[in-house]
Amino acid sequence: MVAQNIFFGIIAAAMVLSAIRVVTTKNVVHAALYLVLVLAGVAAQFILVGAEFTGVTQVLVYIGAVIVLFLFGIMLTRARIGQEMDVDNERRWIAGLTAVLLFAVMTFALVDAFEDTDIEVNAALAPQTTQAVSDSIFRDYLIPFEAVSFLLLAALIGAIVVARRE
């Protein structure tokens, strides 16, 4: 457990540093690339606690698809090399306040919910987490799952209709 704690600390520190660089860097493409590091850190944390399936999904969906679409969009529109002056605006203090409040609420919720419970972390004890994930999605939470996918489909069609404007 000690080794996992040490690695958790290292990865978490790298994630926090990259997250700060996402909002302080003066280049939009660099911000997206720092976001890759943050999301890779999330995947690494998932794998560290034995949630392998979730970690791999994190890589496939966020790094392999979402960030690639971000970069694709940025490069098709504006992607100057070097420093840009107009990536910041006056509302940053309100944004900072929101971030601090959100952090406080989430920290309180997590500490309040778990207090000092130790989570059993042992990859050998849970070799079939993939099966457990699929069982709970397709048995216990089938209706919420279908509702969410229907909602996403509606949003997708809506986006296409709004974008076409013919």
Add this chain to the structure above:
Amino acid sequence: MTGSVLAIELAYWQETILRVLGLLAAVLLPAGAIVNLYLFKMMAFMQSRLGPWEAGPAGSLQLVAEVGKWLQKEDLFPAGSDRRVFAWAPIVVVASTFIMYAVVPFGPDAWFADLPTGIYFALAVSSVSVIGILMAGWASANKYSLMGGLRATGQLIAYELPLVLAVLGVVIQAGTLNMQGIIEAQRNGEIFGFGGIGNPYILTQFVGFAIFMIAMQAELTQPPFDMPVAESELVAGYLTEYSGFRFLLFFIGEYATAGAFSAIAAVLFLGGWAVPGIAFDSNVMNVLGPVVMLVKMMLIVFLVMWFRFTYPRFREDQLQIFAWKILIPISLVNIAVTAVLKVAF
């Protein structure tokens, strides 16, 4: 924590060193063999020319000469480029290839990482190389490079879907995402009660195999899907500004990824390292397995190269239509049929 290879007990660190060395060999040897055998010799044969003939016996040392040439070239950065991103791009591409190989098994104990989600992991990691290509295209500060990077991205996103969907058929039939599990399921399978050759999924999942091969060709940006590096339109796409060692990294990445994808195809459709008649966990397979895998990989790369040297390049719109309107619907039907048959039998 000890493991055993060939009945020799090894400490954990010894095993780890062996696995790291094995991974290096598994990435570099097939890549070198592919370039030497197919890119130099077979391409020359198919195009009715001699090919490399001077370096070593029958030109067999040509690759050594090429690598030496790249290593001594200057590491150029174009004026106005983003140096850090430009420098890291080839490393991202090669790293994604190395991590992809990590889940490919070569024998009962000759694996690098035996993950329960093996095949899913490999497909997820293979999509990371897109970021390296976009980085290369953007950081070069060159319109051709950026166009090439954007084309590559559009193509890789489009063909990743049929690739993943084609694999799903195999996963449904084997009932596991684990690579060893998929090999074992094929080895112990039976064709109408006849178990002599197991049940390699190329027989039952032939549609999946065909889709996987086409999507793989596109993922590797080999002709007829080489729009991102089309030399008559884009010079060399995102590779235009690269020289020396960084170009070599991209080059290794290209052919090592060809090896990685064909290794995965060999596991999924050709039964991997297992040989019918020899026990699944027999120690012999730790030596014989890598040889069997290499032969199967080379067979699949042969198919890729055969298509490469035969067909002319697609047009960009044809390429997208082919993925979204033909391959994806077929692979969805394939999944549905496989699932129904799996429940029926």
